[in-house]
Amino acid sequence: MSIVLLVEDEPEIVGLLTDFLAVEGFGVVAARDPAGALDALGTHAIACVLLDVMLPGGSGFDVCRRIREHSDVPLLFLSARGEDEDKLRGLALGADDYIVKSATPAEVVARVKAVLRRSEPRDTARRVFGRFTVDSGAHEVTADGRLVALTAREFELLALFIDHPRQVLTREQIYERVWGSWGDRSAVAVYVRRLREKLEPELIATVWGVGYRFDPPAA
Numbered sequence: 001m002s003i004v005l006l007v008e009d010e011p012e013i014v015g016l017l018t019d020f021l022a023v024e025g026f027g028v029v030a031a032r033d034p035a036g037a038l039d040a041l042g043t044h045a046i047a048c049v050l051l052d053v054m055l056p057g058g059s060g061f062d063v064c065r066r067i068r069e070h071s072d073v074p075l076l077f078l079s080a081r082g083e084d085e086d087k088l089r090g091l092a093l094g095a096d097d098y099i100v101k102s103a104t105p106a107e108v109v110a111r112v113k114a115v116l117r118r119s120e121p122r123d124t125a126r127r128v129f130g131r132f133t134v135d136s137g138a139h140e141v142t143a144d145g146r147l148v149a150l151t152a153r154e155f156e157l158l159a160l161f162i163d164h165p166r167q168v169l170t171r172e173q174i175y176e177r178v179w180g181s182w183g184d185r186s187a188v189a190v191y192v193r194r195l196r197e198k199l200e201p202e203l204i205a206t207v208w209g210v211g212y213r214f215d216p217p218a219a
Helices: 011-023 034-043 060-068 084-092 105-119 152-163 171-178 187-198
Strands: 003-007 027-031 046-051 075-079 097-100 126-129 132-135 140-143 146-148 168-170 204-207 211-214
Touching: 003 011, 003 034, 011 027, 011 105, 027 034, 034 046, 034 060, 046 060, 046 105, 060 075, 060 084, 075 084, 075 105, 084 097, 084 187, 097 105, 105 152, 132 152, 152 171, 152 187, 152 211, 168 171, 171 187, 171 211, 187 204
Parallel strands: 003 027, 003 046, 046 075, 075 097
Antiparallel strands: 126 132, 132 140, 140 146, 168 211, 204 211
């Protein structure tokens, strides 16, 4: 059974989401504050984190930052704060998705399942471009033999680019393939920027007014 860590201080929301997740076969570990969240992550085999932004004793953004220092566990924000600034901040910190609390419980569960699907290895192929090796089976990227830490969403985006070398992909195409039908398409630019920072800026070219193109060096 996959366990979801639900970091939320409102008992009604915890109860409702726990029921919906249970119907889909998930177990739930609940925490109401940052300390409880980090403790639960260290003591349970967590498959996915659902994280509120406004928590007693701290911020969900800080919790996300702490988690990303040592883990690439799939993580989704679930918050009443729906401004673009908050969404972009959450994604920039390494979240795989950002859900506003106006979403129905069924939609929240669907997005949890979508993020978990994307985190699963797709095949066992190993591909090499320049100094980088991408192992799809292990969900790992190495640069000159050293591991590059990517979240599940970052890896999925890189895999999409690798599957379409030197081909221009529109932002809409990228979003539909990597994120699905929900959310904010501005996330594409955030994740492209993060890949450039973690790999090499010149690997992903911006085609102004259209989208992006992956330009891999020779193996």
